[in-house]
Amino acid sequence: MMKEMKTLMVVNLLCVAAMMAFLAVVGPIIRALHMQEWHAGLTVALAGVVWVVMARYWGKKSDTVGRKPILLMGVLGVGVSYLLLASYIDFALLTMPPILVSLGMIVLARALIGVFYAAIPAVSNALIADKVAASERTNYMAKLGASSGFGMILGPAVGGYLAAYGLSAPLYAFAILPLVAAFLVYKTIPKTPKQHVEEVPHPKWSDARLRLPMIAAFLTMYSVVTSQVCLGFFVIDKLALDPTLSAKVTGYILALVGVCFILAQIIVSKRQGVLPQRWLLLGSIIAAIGYVIVFMMNSGVMLGFGFCIAAFGMGLIFPAFQAMAANSVSEAEQGAAAGTVSSAQGLGIIIGPLASTALYGINPIFPFVVASIAFALLGVFAFRHKACMTSLC
Template sequence: MEVRSRTTKAQFALCLGLTINTTGQSFLLVVLPPLGRRLGFSDIQTGAILSISALLLMVSAPAWGYLSERMGRRPVLLAALAGAAIAAASFGMIVHFRLMGAFGAALAVGLFISFRAAQSLASSGIMPASQAYMADITAPTQRAGAMGVLGAAIGLGAILGAALAWQIAPINPAWAFAIISVLATAAFAGVYSWATEPARVARASPFDARLPLARIWPLLLITLVSISAYSILQQVTALRMQDALGFTVEESISRGGAALMATALAMIAVQACAIRLLRWEPMRLLAVGAVIAVSSMLICSLVDSYIEIFGSLVMLGIGLGLMLPGNLASLSLLTGPGAQGKAAGLNVVAQGAGQAIGPLAGAMLHRVSPQAPFVAATFLLTVACTVAIFTWRSAMQPPETLVPHGN
């Protein structure tokens, strides 16, 4: 009973850290495009801030995955949350003093790039360490549900970030960043107090197992294209509200945040409830979710009213709620023990590449038309859907019977 209680506390601390880290990321992605215009940034500069930081995340993630195998999961988690708290406080001060006119737009851009880069280098360790930690403390039969819990924590963070963008950012964005910093500090304290190092990590050698790249590369590709598509949406949804539907800056932030919050809420509902009720194997979750996601994105690219955009994004949340945990669980199971941190680090590389591609591509495509980024996201999710279905069908095929050749 005592061991189970410690495990429950560790899972809670792990999910809290993921939730708060995602809150900060989601808030910045939703708010910065329209807020950047108020600060004097161009859309390309805003996209560059997000894309450059994502590239740094991509480069540093494998190192954090390796360190989580060698030094343990807990130190990596603590470093990530410390970085999140410091960066959020810094963003709040930059926004406050820039809106007061204390310095110019060029200096504000430089400061944002610097602190966002430092945040990315630190926080890139949270996902590989969390994914590996959860794999350490769950049995293979519980892996899909465990990854669903991680997905729900990330989805809750996306909701909180969108809620801050919806309710507080239009009034005082600096205070919203301050709230995120306080929450990240609380998450740091939770991990420090409750997340003891898993015994399995302490016994394992960092060189126990090699990565089975031949088996897991399709899942890494799915991560890349699906995160690219979702990052495009986070970059341009509020801008579409402003430029295609005629909303003001404040209205576009508010309604864009509400739509993305509803998307995340749908993801959480599916990850927390539907996955456990359905009890599908991870590959089936991945394939079915991908079909729903690409269908909803196609609808979103064609419609021309706020209600229709809102509804299609909720449908997208349902698809991603099935797809992303199925992909993570499949990746973990195909990797096997001994290399969980390394595989999770590569998965974050794919995520970082997607987060680097998405914002800049979204900003550039938005200059063509407000619908163009959504068409691109549909194409990317079509790729993910095709790979997911192919991978599922391959997994369902029985192994070939080996027959010795005659002389």
């Protein structure tokens, strides 16, 4: 499993870096194309719609046809779709087409990215669940999360730096990374046999075994996307920076977020025998505190500090709900369970940008107030679940 794990870590790093590079410049791009904030929210939300639909599909498909072909298709599809997005934005910045045309093309490209990216986390987690004992899954999934954290650093930092050469420059640079990842999957992941030839019952959205992992996945991704979509606008409006400088500041803050995310994942991966429910409870409390700092901030330093605290909490949460889902179902249901929980993340991507940009229009701090409340509620759910497991309920 270690050889495959290294490849999965590199693949997730490269693909997340590409995704985060776009988010570092989405605010300035929207402003440069004379579009509105809710247009950015809409493009991210519609990508989440197809993620919700496709995550369960890819997960179930990997149960029947094998993990490698689905993972390869997903990574390659992300690369091609991202190249389409980069090409159109470069064209739009030069020619300034009508707003509706730009909105339609960006939505289409983001939707295609969502279709294929949905396969990557679902199949990656299913591969780990296939070959790792239940007691070690949280640690392995934390390692996978740490690689995503490195992508969170690489993407915004380099994307923000390249923005000085034009807002489309980071997009072209990072369109290559998923294509490199697809080559690595093809060359290094061994071909695996079909997991389950016959159709098996798959977990439903209402499956009680996956209820808490799905709530955690939804609320966490809701808050993540809220931060990603609103941060660029928040930096421009609250810190009074021009679009190019705001892209750099946004990139640097997202890079610091990645550092804290990695640190949390490393801590989880090194601690043996800790129940994922404990990490979920601790992460929820820390993330809630971080977002309180964000909406109460009065300087750029405090803004970055608050996001770092929140990111550390989320770094504890991500491997926790993934391991909880894997440990709750049978071997025959791993792909479907991973896809189901991943689809809950997609639902957070749908609701997060729409709700947060609407709230931002009322008051710029409202999206972060709601994020802090969401994590406080998640902490309550985690505490109740933990209490039940220790026979206290």
